[in-house]
Amino acid sequence: MTNDSLHTAVQVLFNEALVRDGREPRTLPQDINKRPLLDRLLCLRQPLPFAPGVLEQIEEILRSEHHENISLNDVPAYSVNDTQSISLYRGDLTLITDDLLLVNPANTKMLGCFVPTHKCLDNIIHSRAGPQVRAECAAILQDRGVDEVDTAVPLLTGAGVLDVRGIVHVAGPALERRRPPTSQERQSLWDTYTNSLNVAAKSGATAVAFPCISTGIFAFPVDDAANIALDAAAAWFSRNSAPMRVIFVLWTDQDEKSYASAVERVFPSLAPVPVFRPLPARALKWIKEAQTVIVHAGAGMSVDAVGKLGLGLDYTSTELFERLYPSLEDDEDLTRLYETIGHEWEDELVKWGFIFSHAHNVLNWGKTPVYANLESVIGDRPYTIMTSNADQLFVQSGFDPNHVFTRQGNYARFQCLKPCSQESYFDAAPWVDRAMPHLDPLDLYVPEELQSDLIPVCPKCGGEVFFNVRGGDWFLEKPYHDAEKRYSADVGRFVEEAKKEGGTVVILEIGAGFNTPSVVRWPSERLVLEHGGVVKLVRVNVDHPEFAQPLPPDSAVGVRVSGGDFLRAVLHE
Ligand SMILES: [Zn+2]
Ligand SMILES: [Zn+2]
Structure with a gap:
């Protein structure tokens, strides 16, 4: 990106914003980070005409930025019939290029998001595509003489600087948090998909990439939303013969799980459809x-x-902990490995049962x-x-x-917990090997009569020892x-x-x-x-x-x- 054109464009937008607020134009501070400021100013800006040359300058800046684009042709398609298919793609919607439409999960005002701090897809799409898209949305609303559209009513615009056919802006239903969707909201989400596909087909498009509409901030449960998305696509395929690729763009592990089981239910002959993750x-x-x-x-x-x-x-896995140390949940109220670091143990014998056993498990x-x-x-x-x-x-x-x-340390070493000196550490293995035959894996503790024999103490001060890992400022x-x-x-x-x-x-x-x-x-x-x-x-x-x-x-x-x-x-x- 040319720094000069960025500076000029941001300065123009900055002054424009100041004047709009009834303030005097002024020169931008030199040290201000201009690239995020460009996004911010454009996000807040109403869709008004630009001074001559400014839009072109902004678009040139956006075009010059490097993104890891993914060609639609590289996304594997799974055929539902001769001309229609689905794909599961995990990644950034705005990186897919070529002859397809991107669906923007918009709000009913249809002008994009005006909150610069939002990381919503509406914001991301508008900021990557450039201000021309907001202008087109505004022109369509003006044509129709409205300042808002209903949920599930799509608007089709060009794609600004994005290398795709166009953008379908559509607002899915927004739910109240922690309330299951009503039948009306389910219908509305169904309509959102169906109407978008209708608009796409009517425009001659043969591929559409849908994000997980209404999930995230709109609070539609992902499982329900995935089932509705797949059902709507299947129904559309059966009622329309137009060639169509539907790419479901997923973002989270939950999205993947929900879409995988929805595919299994709706398109059992295709399942499992692998998720494409571009590198x-x-x-x-x-x-x-x-x-x-x-x-x-x-x-x-x-x-x-x-x-x-x-x-x-996995130190955060309850499943792993349950498998390895089933008795520790009752004995010490522990459910994951990371909780054992810095844990105040109630029973010294149980603690050492765990230490030996964990060292043994990890080191093998x-x-x-x-x-x-x-x-x-x-x-x-x-x-x-x-x-x-x-x-x-x-x-x-x-x-x-x-x-x-x-x-951060090593489970193959013990150290003095005081620590009494910089040298107060030693190999754990001989102690672990000696203790293991005396431990019951299902009920971890060191037998009391063997305590003084099996549990090591600091060779220098006779004090308490623990793993030599960074669990506190005692770490050596x-x-x-x-x-x-x-x-x-x-x-x-x-x-x-x-x-x-x-x-x-x-x-x-x-x-x-x-x-x-x-x-x-x-x-x-x-x-x-x-x-x-x-x-x-x-x-x-x-x-x-x-x-x-x-x-x-x-x-x-x-x-x-x-x-x-x-x-x-x-x-x-
Ligand atoms: Zn937003
Ligand atoms: Zn010591």
Whole structure:
């Protein structure tokens, strides 16, 4: 994007807004972040004509921005009959391009959302498409002599700068929270889909992408909404012979679950219809081209490590906890693994039953497909790994312990809880191995008569010990200093070599969330800011693929997908 045209356009819109409020025009402060301000000013702006050249300038800015577009042709279609099909697509609606209509879940005022802080799809679509779309909506309303339309009445406009055929704006029913939909509201949602398909077919369109209309802020339960969406599509197919692709655009896990079971019910012969999750081409390219690999892994990587139990090592899972430690819910009121960190244990013998048993389970988790796939993706390139996971799954999976930095600690070590000195830590394994034969997995506790024999104390002060993991300010970091130095040296060497040889380094960041963003996410972003161009960041995160700061699109990409799905997909490319 040309910075000058952005500055000019924002200055014009800013002054326009000031004058509208009866204030004097003034020069924008130099340090203001103009790109978000452009969205904000356009969001708040009534659909009035622009000064000459300004609309063109804004559209040029929008066109110059890089998005990971997905061609409609790349979205697999599942045929209902010779000319009609459905697809399930998980991702960003506005990224789909080519000859299709996008459905905008609008409100009945039909001019888009005027609340800049809303992350609603109505806002996203208007801001990506540009102000021309709002102007067209306003012109249609004016033509009809109305300032509002009913629920389920679609308006068709052009698509602004988006590379699609057009946009169908339609308001689905809005429910009161926590109230099941009435039969009228169900009918209204049905009409929303049916009327949109009618308008699309009448305009000659042969493909329509629908978001999950009325879910989210309009509070329609997703299960109900998915069933109505699929039923309406099926009924439309049976009554119309026009060729039509219906793409259902999903956003959340709940959407996926609800649509999968709705497809199974409505189109049993097609089920299961796989959900298409597009991978950005540059993510694949960077991973393929890099000469060295930096892996930054968070909890999501362990969540995807589905082991012998058929479950991942998910610290938030009640199912896993129930399977591993069934007695702890009654004994200690615990339901998930993360609650055990910092827990005030009522019974010391139960606590040690858990510690031994958990160390044993985690340290014998074994190699799982997600780690094997990561190994294949890295291939024989040099790598270095930093992870917030204390579970040793990298080392268990055969990664070189000399290049694994577990900065949040390690379940294979115990430490003094005081701690009485920087050296008050020791290997857990001998203690765990000795205790395990004396434990009953269904009723975890250390037999009282063996307490002094089996439970370790600090070898220096005789005090209480616990896992050497970052659970409080007692955490001893010293055991990780060498690993940290090696990690820093690896990263420094990778970057230097890449600079010298004209190559690149890729950071593959997987499943690092916001529990401790400073541990994994921020270091990834810092490396890109320091060595942009040479260091490429691929952030793989099903919940938060975004960046905390603007990063150059030629050096950073966020992919909204789980680590397991991502690595599998990379290997199949
Ligand atoms: Zn909104
Ligand atoms: Zn001690």
